[in-house]
Each structure stands twice: as structure tokens, then as C-alpha cells.
Amino acid sequence: MTFYGEGYSKDRxxxxxxxxxxxxxxxxxxxxxxxATPIAMVQAAVTLLKEPKSLPEHGGVYTPGAAFAKTGLIERLKSRGIEFISNPET
Structure with a gap:
């Protein structure tokens, strides 16, 4: 799958x-x-259980990117064969 995104630099x-x-x-x-879907769901659940201090402190509704931003979820997925390749566009 290929995803395209737009956003703001840190100081903007x-x-x-x-x-x-x-x-x-x-x-x-x-x-x-x-x-891949069950792999991702199980690893997200494992991350919730093993890394609660890396998750947002206050309640609310979060996108997966915001909720798991400071966790090791991507590394868990990589170790199970799901690879992420990002290329900034200019």
C-alpha cells in the first residue's frame, strides 16, 4: 500500500x-x-499492555498515529514482517 500525506514542519x-x-x-x-491485519491488531494490543507510559496521558479520541507516536509499535511490526518505507517529497 502507498500512502501520501501533507503536514507542517515543527516550527510552523x-x-x-x-x-x-x-x-x-x-x-x-x-x-x-x-x-497483516491480525498481526497489527495483536501488536497494537501488546504495545498498550507493555508501554502504558508511552501513551497519551489524558483521555479522549486519538488517531493511531497520535496514540502510538511515542511507542515501539513500528519496531514490533517490522520484526513481524511489516515494513514501512517513507520518502519525504519536495
Missing amino acids: DPQCGKPDLKICTQVKGPEAGYV
Whole structure:
């Protein structure tokens, strides 16, 4: 799968103009439906159990990117055959 995203550099105020960064990320691994999905769900659950101090402190609704940003979820997925390849676009 290939994902394209836009966002703001760290020092840029999102309320002051359009996004100034773009990224393209490919996710490679086993078949997405019956193989990769359960791997991702189990590893997300393991991360919740093993790394509670790395998760957001206050309640609310979070996107997976925001909820798992400071955890080792990506490394857990990589060790189980799900690879993330990101290329910033200019």
C-alpha cells in the first residue's frame, strides 16, 4: 500500500497557511486482509499492555498515529514482517 500525506514542519503554525511538507510512505508485508491485519491488531494490543507510559496521558479520541507516536509499535511490526518505507517529497 502507498500512502501520501501533507503536514507542517515543527516550527510552523498550522493556522498560518497551507501545509509545507509532503511524505509518501509504502507499507510492505504479508497479505493485508487475513495475515497483516491480525498481526497489527495483536501488536497494537501488546504495545498498550507493555508501554502504558508511552501513551497519551489524558483521555479522549486519538488517531493511531497520535496514540502510538511515542511507542515501539513500528519496531514490533517490522520484526513481524511489516515494513514501512517513507520518502519525504519536495
